Amino acid sequence: MSKFLKYPALLLCALLALDIAPCDASGSPQLVAVVGGGEVQTTHADHVLMVAIVPLAKEVGVPVRARGKSVELNVDGSWLAVTQGDLLAREERAPMMTLTAYPLSQRGTLYVSAADAISLLDVNASVQGKRLVVDRRAKAAESEGFSVRELPTPTPLPTATAAPAPVAFERERAAPAGKRLLGTAQVQMNSSMLDRSYNAMFDGGTDKVHASLYATGEPGSRLGIGGTVRVGEGDKHAAVGGVSDPLYGNVFSFGGGNGFELENAAGTTLSWLQSPLNNRHVAAIGRRTTTYNAEAAYVSQMNSAPQVLVGLQQMSVRAHGVWEREAWVGLHGIAGGVHYRSDGRLYTDARMGFAGAGLPLQPGDAPTQLTAGYDFFKGFGLRGGYGSGRGQQSTFLAQLYGQVGATNVSLSKFGNQSSLSVNVNTSRMNGALNYYRAPSFAGFNSQLAMALPRGFLSVDAYAGSLNTRDIFADYHLKRESPSMSIGLEDLSSAGQSRIGPTIGYMAPVTRSLSLGLELHPLLHGNGMRFSLQQALFQKIPGPADRFLTIAAASRSSSPLYLMIDGSRDRVLTGNPMRLPIPSGSHYVSLQSADGTLGSPEEKVVDGTPAAITVPLWPIRHVSGTLRFAHEGLPAGSALPPASGITVIVQPEGIVAQTDENGAFDFPAQALDPDSTIVLDETTLPPGFAEPAAMQIPANGNVSIVLKSSKNIQKVIF
Numbered sequence: 001m002s003k004f005l006k007y008p009a010l011l012l013c014a015l016l017a018l019d020i021a022p023c024d025a026s027g028s029p030q031l032v033a034v035v036g037g038g039e040v041q042t043t044h045a046d047h048v049l050m051v052a053i054v055p056l057a058k059e060v061g062v063p064v065r066a067r068g069k070s071v072e073l074n075v076d077g078s079w080l081a082v083t084q085g086d087l088l089a090r091e092e093r094a095p096m097m098t099l100t101a102y103p104l105s106q107r108g109t110l111y112v113s114a115a116d117a118i119s120l121l122d123v124n125a126s127v128q129g130k131r132l133v134v135d136r137r138a139k140a141a142e143s144e145g146f147s148v149r150e151l152p153t154p155t156p157l158p159t160a161t162a163a164p165a166p167v168a169f170e171r172e173r174a175a176p177a178g179k180r181l182l183g184t185a186q187v188q189m190n191s192s193m194l195d196r197s198y199n200a201m202f203d204g205g206t207d208k209v210h211a212s213l214y215a216t217g218e219p220g221s222r223l224g225i226g227g228t229v230r231v232g233e234g235d236k237h238a239a240v241g242g243v244s245d246p247l248y249g250n251v252f253s254f255g256g257g258n259g260f261e262l263e264n265a266a267g268t269t270l271s272w273l274q275s276p277l278n279n280r281h282v283a284a285i286g287r288r289t290t291t292y293n294a295e296a297a298y299v300s301q302m303n304s305a306p307q308v309l310v311g312l313q314q315m316s317v318r319a320h321g322v323w324e325r326e327a328w329v330g331l332h333g334i335a336g337g338v339h340y341r342s343d344g345r346l347y348t349d350a351r352m353g354f355a356g357a358g359l360p361l362q363p364g365d366a367p368t369q370l371t372a373g374y375d376f377f378k379g380f381g382l383r384g385g386y387g388s389g390r391g392q393q394s395t396f397l398a399q400l401y402g403q404v405g406a407t408n409v410s411l412s413k414f415g416n417q418s419s420l421s422v423n424v425n426t427s428r429m430n431g432a433l434n435y436y437r438a439p440s441f442a443g444f445n446s447q448l449a450m451a452l453p454r455g456f457l458s459v460d461a462y463a464g465s466l467n468t469r470d471i472f473a474d475y476h477l478k479r480e481s482p483s484m485s486i487g488l489e490d491l492s493s494a495g496q497s498r499i500g501p502t503i504g505y506m507a508p509v510t511r512s513l514s515l516g517l518e519l520h521p522l523l524h525g526n527g528m529r530f531s532l533q534q535a536l537f538q539k540i541p542g543p544a545d546r547f548l549t550i551a552a553a554s555r556s557s558s559p560l561y562l563m564i565d566g567s568r569d570r571v572l573t574g575n576p577m578r579l580p581i582p583s584g585s586h587y588v589s590l591q592s593a594d595g596t597l598g599s600p601e602e603k604v605v606d607g608t609p610a611a612i613t614v615p616l617w618p619i620r621h622v623s624g625t626l627r628f629a630h631e632g633l634p635a636g637s638a639l640p641p642a643s644g645i646t647v648i649v650q651p652e653g654i655v656a657q658t659d660e661n662g663a664f665d666f667p668a669q670a671l672d673p674d675s676t677i678v679l680d681e682t683t684l685p686p687g688f689a690e691p692a693a694m695q696i697p698a699n700g701n702v703s704i705v706l707k708s709s710k711n712i713q714k715v716i717f
Contacts, residue, residue: 250337332358379403546607551576598670624702
């Protein structure tokens with residue numbers, strides 16, 4: 001092993017041996033996330049509000065499925081996977097979004113940060129103190145006719161690539177009554193000082209078919225066509241176009257190309273890929289699960305003999321992080337790689353790969369990387385790192401990052417390039433500023449989109465070395481509908497400059513077709529921006545009612561109502577009674593008209609099960625206070641704080657947390673008379689053990705006094 005790899009390898013082994021990663025800093029669960037009247041379990045980790053993603057997705061109507069320590073969400077036709085200890089949300093293993101906090105698992109429930117939940121589910125929500133309030137209407141733009149394109153998520157490791165794409169406003173098009181929005185097709189032509197191009201795109205589909213296609217071109221160059229067409233859901237699918245590289249991992253670090261991919265429900269894959277680097281071709285067959293990926297591939301590329309590769313990639317999630325390893329055997333060499341990532345306030349990310357020279361390698365393959373960081377407190381931290389790969393020079397990273405409210409700031413030194421990045425994202429403003437400096441160039445670019453009382457303001461600015469700049473600002477007179485826009489543009493290049501006005505108009509041609517035209521100055525003459533946007537709709541068939549036979553196990557002196565998803569539907573005139581239920585997934589229960597009796601909720605999917613019998617339990621509002629007694633404590637010692645202790649009603653699993661006064665409260669609901677109250681021992685201060693289960697009182701008022709012992713000394717009902 002060369003000196004180049006020796007010391008990073010020793011350091012990696014030392015990190016793994018010492019297991020440098022703090023314990024899971026998660027708090028205790030509580031019912032504080034409100035969704036249209038419902039409640040979803042949350043917790044805290046390092047002062048970050050974490051939300052149970054599965055029930056939240058169900059509340060807002062996003063298809064979701066749990067797979068071990070991973071959760072998959074169907075957003076806009078694509079399945080995004082979120083995994084405990086993985087900071088990346090992935091689509092078919094390809095990174096799609098960087099999360100702001102590591103997902104964590106508690107008692108079999110996966111939690112993500114409130115900010116990540118909002119981005120992943122694409123909903124309109126806000127964090128109000130310790131509560132996450134989510135609007136069932138999803139996007140605010142549907143009610144206001146206005147939205148902001150989401151800024152790229154800040155990544156933990158900055159790269160030397162170009163700045164993020166400009167921010168722009170896009171008018172949301174609501175589907176007409178009785179129709180479903182399938183997608184959008186758009187054609188755009190630009191003629192400006194820095195960009196003369198033509199492009200077209202289509203994005204849309206149904207639950208089982210989705211296409212994202214584009215075409216770009218410039219004068220004097222060939223038309224570029226790309227994108228992906230995907231048929232099927234989740235694991236069982238076929239995809240053509242841009243697909244992930246079956247070799248991608250800790251040895252082969254380039255992630256994708258053009259080709260096709262087939263996968264069945266058992267996880268068996270068949271794929272073919274052409275990579276743009278070195279014209280590499282890969283034909284592979286493999287097997288994927290949540291913990292391993294086995295591949296057999298035939299690989300050919302320029303300057304390398306064709307050969308067969310067999311590889312195994314494995315991943316395991318541990319209490320402190322994620323551990324990955326892989327091995328490849330080829331006709332002309334072997335390769336291997338390891339990757340360890342820990343979470344917590346002190347975190348590490350170490351990766352090392354090696355490969356024989358006879359394997360089909362590309363620049364950057366077989367990397368050696370080490371990153372370590374520390375979060376001093378919420379929203380502020382420091383990280384540093386080292387990285388290298390085949391055919392690449394060693395690069396060092398140093399970064400200081402912080403967050404204040406809706407503003408993210410990072411100061412980075414990556415190799416010989418320094419950069420400053422500021423991002424602001426609120427419900428009314430979305431902006432980014434990036435400044436970068438390297439030995440041969442310096443410059444900045446920024447984007448700002450701001451909602452005003454009647455219209456919105458959009459600003460794009462670029463300035464670089466050699467007095468090159470393009471600063472453009474325009475104001476759209478209306479937000480709710482297409483309208484005129486006016487602005488100003490300042491241009492400079494090669495010693496020439498010009499400033500001039502811009503004028504444009506976005507007009508509806510039909511209900512689903514819009515035409516936009518904008519004139520702006522160039523250094524010589526004038527330019528034009530032209531766009532044509534077509535929304536595609538599908539008629540929605542009327543909902544087909546299913547039928548459910550429901551019966552109460554006991555009698556009630558007050559009329560009983562059928563409750564569907566928490567709302568009253570109709571009164572029962574018989575017991576049992578056959579009633580229509582809308583198609584889809586719903587939670588049904590019974591509740592007496594006088595509000596004294598109710599039943600637990602039962603899930604019914606498309607009328608299955610067809611008949612249920614539910615018990616009628618008293619509706620109780622359980623609340624109380626928990627406090628600590630001085631008895632048993634050393635003289636003069638202070639009492640521990642009474643806040644943050646988790647109180648649970650079993651077997652329902654309903655959770656509440658004590659506040660700073662030790663008070664706790666459960667919403668009024670139907671409870672089994674045999675239900676008990678327990679405390680979560682992991683949330684008790686040191687020296688206090690989990691008490692025995694207590695029967696819930698008839699009047700719902702509970703007073704708990706804890707002494708420094710392993711039992712509750714006094715319980716008063």
